[in-house]
Amino acid sequence: MADTVPVYDSGVAPTYQASADVTGGQLVAVSGDGTVAPAAAASTKWVGTAGFDAKAGESVTVYKGGVQRATASGAITAGDMVTSAASGRVATNATPGAGQQVAVAVSTAADGETVELDMVR
Numbered sequence: 001m002a003d004t005v006p007v008y009d010s011g012v013a014p015t016y017q018a019s020a021d022v023t024g025g026q027l028v029a030v031s032g033d034g035t036v037a038p039a040a041a042a043s044t045k046w047v048g049t050a051g052f053d054a055k056a057g058e059s060v061t062v063y064k065g066g067v068q069r070a071t072a073s074g075a076i077t078a079g080d081m082v083t084s085a086a087s088g089r090v091a092t093n094a095t096p097g098a099g100q101q102v103a104v105a106v107s108t109a110a111d112g113e114t115v116e117l118d119m120v121r
Helices: none
Strands: 015-018 027-032 035-038 046-050 059-063 067-071 081-084 090-092 101-105 114-119
Touching: 046 067, 090 101
Parallel strands: 015 035
Antiparallel strands: 015 059, 027 035, 027 046, 046 059, 067 114, 081 090, 081 101, 101 114
């Protein structure tokens, strides 16, 4: 077997090309070969949160793991499991499907507010 090295190590925030406009803090999902876009509701393709605003075609850093901030879709209480919601937001989901759990909320937020999330990947 040939030697191999990782594309990037865990803990390193990779850069992808935005295939649609993204806003910093939006949950993003793989949208194609090396591209990301705002995650849709109940996505299993989510990869992390956008580090800053980027227009389609621009590069964007994606933060994975750790505690991230995202925008709540509906009320979220600290301790809730959350999944992706429309437009790269997150929503409470007590029984997410396989691959849909994004995080456990570590803060409480109302609809449209910023919520802190302990990310699962």
